[in-house]
Amino acid sequence: MIDAPVRVVSAGNGRAQVEPTAQSGCGGCQSRSSCGVSGLGKYFSNNRKAIEVQCDANVRAGDELQLSMSEGDLLKAGLLAYLLPTVLALAGAGVAAAYGLGDVGAVLGAGIGIATGFLLGRLSGWTPQMYAQLKSDQSNEGETP
Template sequence: MIVTTARVVAADNGRTMVEPSNESGCGGCKSRSVCGVSGLGKYFSGNRKAIEVQCDASVTAGDELQLSMSEGDMLKAGLLAYLLPSVMALAGAGIASAYGWGDAGAVLGAAGGVAAGLLMGRLTGWVPHILAQRKNEYSSKGETP
């Protein structure tokens, strides 16, 4: 399971808007002062957006939730978001080159392939399952994330 903490922004009828906590993914790392990834995290940290998750617990704005997702869902999301458009871009460029449309045609074919791959990923209708629980529910059940 991939687990993170999020803060509730708004809650209504089982649908909860949450935004990620302010700590970076490598906030506990001992070598963050010399790490390039840590610097990128600080640079992009202002781009956090709230997402909607389903939460059956009664929560209010300001509460902290534990969000978890299975590794399989994360892999499938990555394949749909990155691999499918990349493969379609190569296919589009290859088809354009096969028809002899030159370099400009290959670029347009690749752009069309990326667009088709993103559209195909969107049309699958698949959404990863994110489990939202109050942050202290793990300790009350004796489980660890």
């Protein structure tokens, strides 16, 4: 699981609006800005707005939570956001070149391909599952009752 600390902006009905705290990324070192592991922390950069997540705990504004996402969901999101448009851009440029449309046609084909990739990603409706829990719950995870 990839974790990031967040602060509750508002909460109700099993959902919470959260925003990033000052720390982002994995917190393992000082090279978070160039680290590929801190994907969830990069999602919560300082210019992001609050997002709504599922939270079964009874929380209120100002509470600190730990937001978690599986590595598989992060990988799927990256593939959908980056790989699909890139592959379709290359395919569009390849099709245009195969039909002998020249450089302008290849650029237009790539543009159509990348736009189609972004549109398909948006229309898929898939979003990564993120879960929020109180930070104090984290300390009890490895213990048995």
